[in-house]
Amino acid sequence: MSRSKTVKTQNTLISETNAKEEQIENPGSGTHSRYKNLRSPESGSPKSGDLSRRDFLKSMGTGAAVVGIAGGCSRADANEGLEHLEGTNLVMVIDLQRCTGCGGCDLACKSENNLREGHFWSHHITTTSGKFPNVRYEYLPTLCNHCENAPCEKACPTSALHKVNGGITAHDPQKCIGCRACIINCPYGEVSAHFGQPHEEWQEEEELIAGVTGSAKSTLEDVGGERIPIYNNERENHGLGNRHHGIVEKCDFCLHRLREKKLPACVKRCPTDARIFGDLNDPNSSVSRILSRYRPFRRMEHLGTQPKVFYVRSFNAAADYPQTKGELAEVDTNEERAGEFFSQMQQNQTERYGRDEDGAIDITKLAQQEQLFG
Amino acid sequence: MTTAETATPYLNRTSKQFRIALILGIIALVLGAFGVFRVLALGNLGNLSTEVPWGLWVGLYEYFVLLEVGAVLSFILLRYGAGIRELDRLGPIIMLTALAALVGALVSIFHDLGQPFRVWRPILAPDFGSLLTWMIWLHLAYMIILVIELWAYRLGRKDIVKNMAYISVPAGAALVAVLGSFLSVAAARPLWNDLLLPVVYLISAFVVGTGVVLLQHLLFSPDRGETIYYRLAYRLGRWFIAWILVGMFTALTISLVMTYAEVPATAAILRQMLTGDYAWTLWVFHVGLGILLPIGLLFWQEKIHDRRIRVRTLKAASGLMIANFLMVPMNVVIPAVAYRYDHVRNILVRFEYFPHLVEWLVMFFVIGLMLVIFAAGIRLVIQPFYKIAIQAPVAGEAAGPDSNEDFKTEKQ
Ligand code: SF4
Ligand code: SF4
Numbered sequence: 001m002s003r004s005k006t007v008k009t010q011n012t013l014i015s016e017t018n019a020k021e022e023q024i025e026n027p028g029s030g031t032h033s034r035y036k037n038l039r040s041p042e043s044g045s046p047k048s049g050d051l052s053r054r055d056f057l058k059s060m061g062t063g064a065a066v067v068g069i070a071g072g073c074s075r076a077d078a079n080e081g082l083e084h085l086e087g088t089n090l091v092m093v094i095d096l097q098r099c100t101g102c103g104g105c106d107l108a109c110k111s112e113n114n115l116r117e118g119h120f121w122s123h124h125i126t127t128t129s130g131k132f133p134n135v136r137y138e139y140l141p142t143l144c145n146h147c148e149n150a151p152c153e154k155a156c157p158t159s160a161l162h163k164v165n166g167g168i169t170a171h172d173p174q175k176c177i178g179c180r181a182c183i184i185n186c187p188y189g190e191v192s193a194h195f196g197q198p199h200e201e202w203q204e205e206e207e208l209i210a211g212v213t214g215s216a217k218s219t220l221e222d223v224g225g226e227r228i229p230i231y232n233n234e235r236e237n238h239g240l241g242n243r244h245h246g247i248v249e250k251c252d253f254c255l256h257r258l259r260e261k262k263l264p265a266c267v268k269r270c271p272t273d274a275r276i277f278g279d280l281n282d283p284n285s286s287v288s289r290i291l292s293r294y295r296p297f298r299r300m301e302h303l304g305t306q307p308k309v310f311y312v313r314s315f316n317a318a319a320d321y322p323q324t325k326g327e328l329a330e331v332d333t334n335e336e337r338a339g340e341f342f343s344q345m346q347q348n349q350t351e352r353y354g355r356d357e358d359g360a361i362d363i364t365k366l367a368q369q370e371q372l373f374g
Numbered sequence: 375m376t377t378a379e380t381a382t383p384y385l386n387r388t389s390k391q392f393r394i395a396l397i398l399g400i401i402a403l404v405l406g407a408f409g410v411f412r413v414l415a416l417g418n419l420g421n422l423s424t425e426v427p428w429g430l431w432v433g434l435y436e437y438f439v440l441l442e443v444g445a446v447l448s449f450i451l452l453r454y455g456a457g458i459r460e461l462d463r464l465g466p467i468i469m470l471t472a473l474a475a476l477v478g479a480l481v482s483i484f485h486d487l488g489q490p491f492r493v494w495r496p497i498l499a500p501d502f503g504s505l506l507t508w509m510i511w512l513h514l515a516y517m518i519i520l521v522i523e524l525w526a527y528r529l530g531r532k533d534i535v536k537n538m539a540y541i542s543v544p545a546g547a548a549l550v551a552v553l554g555s556f557l558s559v560a561a562a563r564p565l566w567n568d569l570l571l572p573v574v575y576l577i578s579a580f581v582v583g584t585g586v587v588l589l590q591h592l593l594f595s596p597d598r599g600e601t602i603y604y605r606l607a608y609r610l611g612r613w614f615i616a617w618i619l620v621g622m623f624t625a626l627t628i629s630l631v632m633t634y635a636e637v638p639a640t641a642a643i644l645r646q647m648l649t650g651d652y653a654w655t656l657w658v659f660h661v662g663l664g665i666l667l668p669i670g671l672l673f674w675q676e677k678i679h680d681r682r683i684r685v686r687t688l689k690a691a692s693g694l695m696i697a698n699f700l701m702v703p704m705n706v707v708i709p710a711v712a713y714r715y716d717h718v719r720n721i722l723v724r725f726e727y728f729p730h731l732v733e734w735l736v737m738f739f740v741i742g743l744m745l746v747i748f749a750a751g752i753r754l755v756i757q758p759f760y761k762i763a764i765q766a767p768v769a770g771e772a773a774g775p776d777s778n779e780d781f782k783t784e785k786q
Contacts, residue, residue: 154504155505157495175495180428181504181506184562184563185562188562194488245417245488300717
């Protein structure tokens with residue numbers, strides 16, 4: 001069961017909002033300078049002279065691995081096909097003002113990566129606060145943060161979780177022993193255990209609507225029975241098309257697409273361009289420019305994991321839309337007034353991204369693609 | 375003094391213990407084999423899930439690690455630290471218990487792996503940045519130490535026994551420290567961080583380890599029925615009380631600190647542990663049967679004059695403590711994964727977990743395997759060791775450097 005699915009079905013909400021915790025996670029408490037280290041060219045691939053203790057331990061491990069290689073366990077180059085990303089520091093900025101909470105990214109991810117039932121590499125957390133009619137509903141899209149200081153990677157005893165060019169936390173299904181130390185150590189719940197065969201749900205014989213539709217199994221048989229009807233074989237370009245029993249899986253920023261110089265599926269499919277992807281080492285990239293203008297926040301920054309998924313702005317209905325209910329309700333709300341608000345909102349959006357002397361920040365997918373892959 | 379006459383009843387008794395351990399072991403193995411088949415052939419991982427990725431098997435693993443290290447460390451502390459020479463002849467039984475627990479730990483965790491047959495990877499292609507890798511390597515080193523130690527006992531080589539005993543102290547302490555650290559460093563699970571597990575586990579190892587030394591003395595001492603047997607039992611009983619009190623103090627202070635600070639991510643989980651749906655596991659097994667009853671029995675037996683009733687009471691106290699000690703790692707591991715503090719919504723989310731039948735069956739299999747190993751050890755190490763012990767020259771006679779003179783005990 002995915003985190004959010006469980007959230008939906010949870011029956012125990014034990015603790016209410018806590019001010020102390022809020023302060024810790026206060027999005028406004030950070031400044032852009034805090035992310036400076038993410039910009040350093042060596043952040044993706046450390047300089048050899050800059051050997052940390054962990055690197056030292058790792059080198060010891062590499063030494064032992066040499067023995068292992070002699071025993072027939074060679075390691076393929078994890079960066080094969082990703083050479084064009086060398087020296088980059090790939091990050092994602094999610095603009096919560098633009099995000100409408102449509103969940104398109106979740107769907108795109110599920111079908112792109114052939115995810116089984118209950119697994120989400122891209123998901124969301126929703127929060128409802130306040131009392132009717134003054135209610136606030138927030139939608140936070142979530143995914144693996146590809147943490148700079150990734151605890152999942154540190155905990156992995158086999159290097160199945162490892163960093164590749166761009167600072168992406170990748171997973172090698174062939175090396176994974178299924179110890180689930182990564183699930184335990186990821187503070188964000190972004191690693192899923194794959195127990196059972198892929199897409200077992202397609203073996204269900206029960207008709208979805210009795211007497212009206214076929215069963216999942218009959219649908220599968222209709223399309224040849226080998227692969228699920230929505231199977232995306234492009235996923236096989238990096239890792240496995242489907243994960244198998246006993247291992248774990250997580251978002252890898254669509255490495256199979258990045259290899260082919262394409263943006264991650266969630267970015268590509270976002271209808272409002274709320275997900276902006278790019279290289280933080282490039283000062284002119286859209287992500288760099290947005291982060292220098294807005295005060296971003298990241299999930300659980302206090303843990304020091306240095307997430308590479310940034311959130312800017314928040315959905316502020318009162319700023320851009322007419323209120324129809326509650327204390328802020330406009331008495332004279334009508335279509336004409338709503339139209340005024342709409343054009344005002346559009347103007348605000350343009351101004352927000354375009355008030356820079358260097359010109360507006362182009363956040364279109366085409367721009368992101370060109371900035372990253374030329 | 376141990377003689378050939380007193381040796382025969384002892385050898386007969388150990389032969390009986392061998393048969394009991396073997397029969398019980400085989401029954402448990404047969405019972406658990408179905409679970410093992412389900413796990414290894416069909417990939418059934420019980421009620422484990424993404425939300426609750428670790429459960430009974432990890433708890434068992436930690437329990438056995440605490441047993442295997444605790445028994446040896448406590449034995450060495452008592453024998454070489456406190457200078458209780460009468461413990462010498464209990465050495466092989468303690469090492470054998472530790473080895474059986476070690477195998478139990480490794481087999482439990484083997485079943486927990488989603489891909490168990492890739493277990494060679496952290497050994498042949500390890501990532502030493504992971505504490506899990508260190509745990510595996512330390513385990514292997516500890517296993518080698520125990521095997522050499524047992525072999526030295528079998529050969530009656532007290533020099534090797536002593537050297538290996540000293541080596542096993544840092545190795546065992548490191549193993550427990552890494553076991554605790556591996557959990558405590560997980561920033562995602564603040565409960566483990568706040569529990570100071572490397573320290574708590576080390577103290578726990580001494581608590582349960584002293585209980586193991588006491589119980590094994592009561593069950594397997596060659597001096598059963600002699601004055602020395604009773605004296606040593608009473609003495610070990612007092613050490614046991616002392617360690618339980620130290621353990622209780624540690625647990626109490628840490629819990630109070632956590633409660634006082636009211637950090638939501640940990641205080642809320644702690645509250646659940648103390649008052650939630652599964653609080654009975656803590657209060658009934660861990661606190662009631664595992665601490666309060668044993669400590670009551672331990673104090674009560676001090677007032678009894680009948681030696682046999684005292685011994686039975688000591689057996690009950692140590693047995694209860696050791697069996698219910700399983701709740702210590704269980705109550706550390708499971709709540710930390712079953713409750714998750716959601717920092718976005720500031721709420722504690724609960725995930726349901728209770729071990730599946732398959733998980734219990736594997737536990738039976740593991741216990742069966744341990745009993746069979748223990749039985750084999752009685753035949754391969756304990757009986758040969760004891761035979762050598764009674765043949766060794768008595769004090770004052772010429773004894774070579776390799777003789778096991780120290781293993782002999784004067785009867786009082
Ligand atoms: S979000 Fe979790 S899975 Fe992703 S890199 Fe960070 S710790 Fe690892
Ligand atoms: S489950 Fe796999 S990826 Fe996760 S820590 Fe274990 S070996 Fe590494």
